[in-house]
């Protein structure tokens with residue numbers, strides 16, 4: 289697989305390392321800030337460019353590459369549009385652009401391109417979504433069990449609740465008829481029976497914990513996902529990129545998520 293890394297921050301650098309270990313090449317790194325800082329060529333020897341256009345000016349049209357975008361929410365829409373227009377198959381991990389998903393997805397479909405997106409590429413988290421959905425459906429008929437959830441992340445995380453928390457809440461609400469709404473804020477009142485209370489804690493260096501609790505007067509059932517570091521995100525993204533590459537080579541195009549990869 290030949291990769292264009294779009295975004296050369298924490299994820300981009302880890303992806304570069306792990307991609308090389310899995311035998312993949314990095315054709316170029318696109319990152320306007322890394323390029324402007326005059327940073328040396330990346331580990332794999334690929335050049336750092338501020339845009340795809342400036343890469344193409346020097347090297348000709350991008351061809352046979354998959355773009356991995358882990359940039360910034362404010363850059364994502366433009367980057368994704370460029371991948372669609374240039375027919376570069378794209379795996380997008382950057383968050384914060386989902387209000388444009390329908391529009392950008394349609395652009396890929398029209399151009400017979402391929403887009404694979406996920407707010408969390410960790411295999412463990414994507415398996416956890418399925419376990420959460422299954423547990424919620426199983427417990428729904430038993431009124432004696434209430435449901436609630438929590439997430440904990442490091443104290444540098446900008447957003448709250450996490451995107452993963454929103455996904456978990458979505459799976460629970462879809463599968464528990466008794467719960468119709470997630471409540472995220474501090475509650476100065478008891479939660480209503482139809483509310484799923486989901487709380488966020490920001491502390492220290494914690495990479496990410498998500499827990500789902502089913503609680504009754506007699507006992508408590510808890511399922512929990514604990515990330516040890518970013519490795520799960522990086523390996524999941526590369527597994528997904530390899531899946532995308534195989535599909536593109538087989539002539540299958542479209543808009544995909546981790547559900548397609550796991551299927």
Ligand SMILES: NC(=O)c1ccc[n+]([C@@H]2O[C@H](COP(=O)([O-])OP(=O)(O)OC[C@H]3O[C@@H](n4cnc5c(N)ncnc54)[C@H](O)[C@@H]3O)[C@@H](O)[C@H]2O)c1
Pocket residue numbers: 294295296297298299300318319320321322357358359360361363367380381382383384406407408409410521
């Ligand atoms: N989906 C997932 O599994 C997953 C996992 C981790 C992070 N993320 C998301 O990925 C994004 C990046 O995460 P990170 O931790 O590497 O952030 P980071 O801040 O360490 O890196 C972001 C990089 O993007 C670069 N950048 C800015 N504008 C750009 C542009 N127009 N084109 C290309 N690069 C540009 C910045 O210079 C920076 O180097 C965030 O949105 C984060 O929430 C998603």
